[in-house]
Amino acid sequence: MALKPIKQEIKAAVDSAIFTVKDGKLMVLLIEMTKKPYEGFWALPGGLIEQKETTLEAAVRILEESTGVKNVYLEQLGTFDAIDRDPFARTISVAHIALVPEKDVALQIGEKYADVRWWSIEKLPELAYDHKHIAHVALDRLRAKLEYTNIVWSLLPKEFTLTNLQAVYEIILGTEIDKRNFRRKILALKLLEDTGRLQAGEANRPAKLYRFKQRKLQYIDII
């Protein structure tokens, strides 16, 4: 398509903002880097894409390498390509968002990293490349999408109480929600079904367990 053939020396990478809710906080997974000039910095898990894989496949691969999880929610966030975003080479990064239920995760410290762990999005360490920017855009997208889709399912175990669900909304949005109004609204959406079972073992009245009717992305009809 180009008028004159252009000799491109551009690399294509993926980076993933992997979120979970843990200890009452929204967390993002970061890896600690070993190479200069970013030794000691943290970064979103990522890597170059291989010749015969799509960016989504690369994101799936990298997600499994760092967390051991499969079959989680994953979507493309966007492509970040500031010319100097990577000091080593001109690299464009196709960023993704992944959402995982905390208990599914078994963190794996790859040989190329110093460390891998969850960080609260409220206090992130210094990040390599443009990853602070990517993380910020990812968080905005997550918050927005919570409002008009059913993505929360991807952060919750198969069965959960309405209080669990409300807590996830409150944590991500950073707001308090009235319990009665929340329940009326979420049930009116007909996304959930009652499992007929109760949560046992707590020192209080047992809560009903619900599940999502569909564990895949649905847009909520605002009209």
Next chain:
Amino acid sequence: MALKPIKQEIKAAVDSAIFTVKDGKLMVLLIEMTKKPYEGFWALPGGLIEQKETTLEAAVRILEESTGVKNVYLEQLGTFDAIDRDPFARTISVAHIALVPEKDVALQIGEKYADVRWWSIEKLPELAYDHKHIAHVALDRLRAKLEYTNIVWSLLPKEFTLTNLQAVYEIILGTEIDKRNFRRKILALKLLEDTGRLQAGEANRPAKLYRFKQRKLQYIDII
């Protein structure tokens, strides 16, 4: 970031879905290709990105080359990277959406194309590569964004009547809207201001001319 250095042979391109409203229809700009195997096919304007430009800069450049317009609304749509999307080489395409007011455009048939023209999105010709898919995703995004942002400004001239504005909504959304409800709602958003002037020369009562207070993207508060 990669464990072993990977020899990548991946090219990075941009493609743009350039929309306008013309003759009461939503149109997209296509170029007719000259090279095999896509000779005679139409495609979204695009090209490889250059070493020292960002994808957004490349999209701006290509937009100006094909339409002569500058300073129009342009946003990244997403990256399309199916492995076999381009039969010549592994190419990932960062697709963009551009919105232009029809009267600003002076189409320019570049030397590398057989033809350039507007096509109604209702009846597109056969498209090269995965451009049918990209065009479809672009249209979905445009429709969605019409609902929660003020992007319409980018399709209208500086001054316009409320009827003009309503027509653009109806054309893009493909629905009819009640005139009274539409006016009440759009004015309540406080995005418009009355210019104090009237449209003259029509064989009917002259309509007030309005303009957007801000000609840049704003999100509409749903709350």
Next chain:
DNA sequence: ACAAAAGTGTTGTTACTACACCCATGG
């Protein structure tokens, strides 16, 4: 005077917010 588009209000319905008490269980 006629055609053509501009402009304008009301009513019924539905969704949203704010708010406080009783219930079932474990210890």
Next chain:
DNA sequence: CCATGGGTGTAGTAACAACACTTTTGT
């Protein structure tokens, strides 16, 4: 019997949909 979180209803307000006639201009 007490502490803990689970569960429920109502009233006032705001937003929305549906609907028809009068006004101003050019010809």
